[in-house]
Amino acid sequence: MSRSVPQGPSRRLLLAGALAAVSAAVTGCSSDSEASSSGSGKRLRIGYFAFPSGDLIVKNRKLLEKALPDHKITWIKFDSGASVNQAFLGKSLDIAALGSSPFARGVSGASPIPYKVAWILDVAGENEALVARKGSGITDVAGLKGRTIATPFASTSHYSLLAALEEAGLKPSDVKLIDLQPQPIIAAWERGDIDAAYVWLPTLDELRKTGTQLTSSKEIGAAGKPTLDLAVVSDELIAEDPEVIDTWRKVEAEALRLIRSDPEGSVKAVADELGISTKDAEAQLSQGVFLTPEEVTSADWLGTDGSPGKLLTYVTDTARFLADQKQIDAAPAESAVRKAFYLKGLPDVLK
DSSP states (O other), X not given: OOSSOOOOOOHHHHHHHHHHHHHHHHHTSOTTSBOOOOSSOEEEEEEEESSSSHHHHHHHTTHHHHHOTTEEEEEEEESOHHHHHHHHHTTOOSEEEXXXXXXXXXXXXSSOOSEEEEEEEEEOSTTEEXXXXXXXXXXXXXXXXXXXXXXXTTSHHHHHHHHHHHHTTOOGGGSXXXXXXXHHHHHHHHHTOOSEEEEETTHHHHHHTTEEEEEEHHHHHHTTOOOEEEEEEEHHHHHHOHHXXXXXXXXXXXXXXXXXXXXXXHHHHHHHHHTOOHHHHHHHHHTSBOOOHHHHTSTTTTEETTEEOTHHHHHHHHHHHHHHTTSSSXXXXXXXXXXXXXXXXXXXXXX
């Protein structure tokens, strides 16, 4: 593995691996992830992460299935945003959760991925962090020089790790970066193959048991480089069935309200979906930053129809940073990023 971060795979390679990635993801789905259909032939394929968010509440309570009884809804679990991007290139998804960093990558280049951001699931807080193994002697980010760090490449954690290194005066070439998904990170950690890792829950909590947290996405966001978990919709769905997107937004908004109005029920839903105790689910939910639907559509975040919010600047800045770090060839102009926002109907469709 090179000590510097390699360039991301070409669109052609991403496309070639797309169907295989989705096939593996579908195979990993639980048997209860599909709803019955009325036989109309309509389908909705939703990509999600096993990560505390309103998505898990929508899935667990079958809010979307109840709202769209004439659709066959399939929930497909993914491990990282890179795999989600591959799936959209392979036209295997209609809606999906996606971190702001892989989204910035997706809308960059001459052939942007055919999707648009339509919702914000959460803002990264203490639920994504950089942890060093105890006994490694590493007590701060600067101490990572010459050490081996794992993170899922092209993810929000990868972006935050690069930002943390830059803030500490380190270049990517000053460390050895390893591209690992969350589960393999745990195995590498236990073997002693890595000195540190930047990753999200629930893997993060496993590392914290025998590690020292050096920084988090909450701290990095406060310093000017926030990351978010977004939700994107395919251009094809926008063209063919925009009313479904309105319905999906309504149930996502309901889930955000439930996190506040029914915390016990929300914790139980997350615990059931992740197969963990309610105590652990409550702790994990508390580490994320969940906006209200009104905040999502405010000028501070996603914005409204015809008036994008600060998310536009965040995504543009993320792409520019990734270009400076040689993660992408060139950063798109803000006007190009704006084209990847789907705000039609907001905020009225939430009423």
